[in-house]
Amino acid sequence: MNPSGPGGKRRAWKRHLRTFSSLTVSGQVEAVLSFVTTAALVRQVGGAEAGQVLFVQSLATVWFLLWDPRLEDAQQRYVPAEQLRGAGRGTQLYHQLVRLDFASGLLATIVGVLVALAASAAGWLSAELLWLLVPAVLGAGVATPAGSASAGYALTGQLFRLGTVRLALAVFGCVVTLAGLLMAGQVGYLTATVVTGLVSTVVLTTGAVRQVRQACGPPAAEPVALPPGLMPFLVKTSATGSVSAASESGVSVLAGVLGGPTLVTYLKVATSMSRLFLTVISPVAAQLYPRLALAGAHGDRTAVLRDALRSSALTGAVGALAVAVAAPLTGVLLGLVYGAEYTVLSTATVVLLVGAALRGTVIWGKVLPTALGFPGVRLVFLTAEGVCQLAVLVAVTRIWTDPERMTLAYASSSLCLLALSTACWFLVLRVLVRSLPPAVSRAEPLPEQAKSTSP
Structure with a gap:
């Protein structure tokens, strides 16, 4: 049977759904x-x-x-x-x-x-x-x-x-x-x-x-x-991964230094729902990586753009639903999980969840630059975001002294940064797709490659 026929497509869809x-x-x-x-x-x-x-x-x-x-x-x-x-x-x-x-x-x-x-x-x-x-x-x-x-x-x-x-x-x-x-x-x-x-x-x-x-x-x-080419590639991707992980950990360290351990706990609690949402959609990026890499290697601009925009539509809809469902329940959930004293963080938690929903619309940004051979693009993005987040945290700890107000101010500022970052990612998508070489015919993959491109 032709693997590209209806039966092959159904089997591929089932594999993707099973893996996801x-x-x-x-x-x-x-x-x-x-x-x-x-x-x-x-x-x-x-x-x-x-x-x-x-x-x-x-x-x-x-x-x-x-x-x-x-x-x-x-x-x-x-x-x-x-x-x-x-x-x-x-x-x-x-x-x-x-x-x-x-x-x-x-x-x-x-x-x-x-x-x-x-x-x-x-x-x-x-x-x-x-x-x-x-x-x-x-x-x-x-x-x-x-x-x-x-x-x-x-x-x-x-x-x-x-x-x-x-x-x-x-x-x-x-x-x-x-x-x-x-x-x-x-x-x-x-x-x-x-x-x-x-x-x-x-x-x-x-x-x-x-x-x-x-x-x-x-x-x-x-x-x-x-x-x-492995070592230059490794340097860039390692730096990108380090900067990505440093964003959250760096905020916690700086919060502990400038605001004390209570602020660290408040930020951890307030980001709980946004982190939970991002774990829901993160498998989308893992499954997109081999598809985007294969399409990019063959110069298939249409496939790259199609997969990115389809994932944006899917994760955007999931994010909107998550915010609509979680917003009225956040205070109750925080009280049940962490204790009644943490219900004051409900507004900040919802604001951070909205930011996570925005980030989710460009979930392909985690893998697209690397898959297309431009790992430095994501490194630049993450570095700029990380520096801005740390600068915001320094500012809010200098303006406010109450950990609750610091958390809300930080959440609101982070939302503005994520909105700007999301818009920039869509511009980068357009530029990267245009930078691909003209399409070439696809060779039949080896069995090992075929396996690795089917998450």
């Missing part, structure tokens, strides 16, 4: 269980003490932003190309990049712990914060190879399997974290993240390596040199 469902369910469960553990932390130890935990976790995240090479984009782009040069060469390259990811994570963890100990010895860090910062660094360190593991599942068309594995690991992580919190408070909570992070990394990486080996064959016997 798996990733969405796992993402939603991860987000909900994260809220559960955060809410339990707030209720168990109080807002100020919970803010200390969130602060040290943000510090650890920012530290690893400087070290984590974030190899997943480079793996998805270069491993299939290397496999075309010979059986097992893709497997060999993937293994090399995974080992690099593990080595960089281990080095960053060791140095991070030593820096924390030195800061405590110099009197820059209290003993209380040291006991929180060390397990936070360890927890972030053991999780660094997770991106490479996820790339392995994407490369082999096993994103559905990835979703099911993540779902099981999320439930396991929640149980262990709550147990650690109940037994040892803040330290137990952070220690549990080390255990769960280590287990998740081992399970995901083992499965990813096995899937790549099955799809591409045993590793090539001879050493595989790094493909030309």
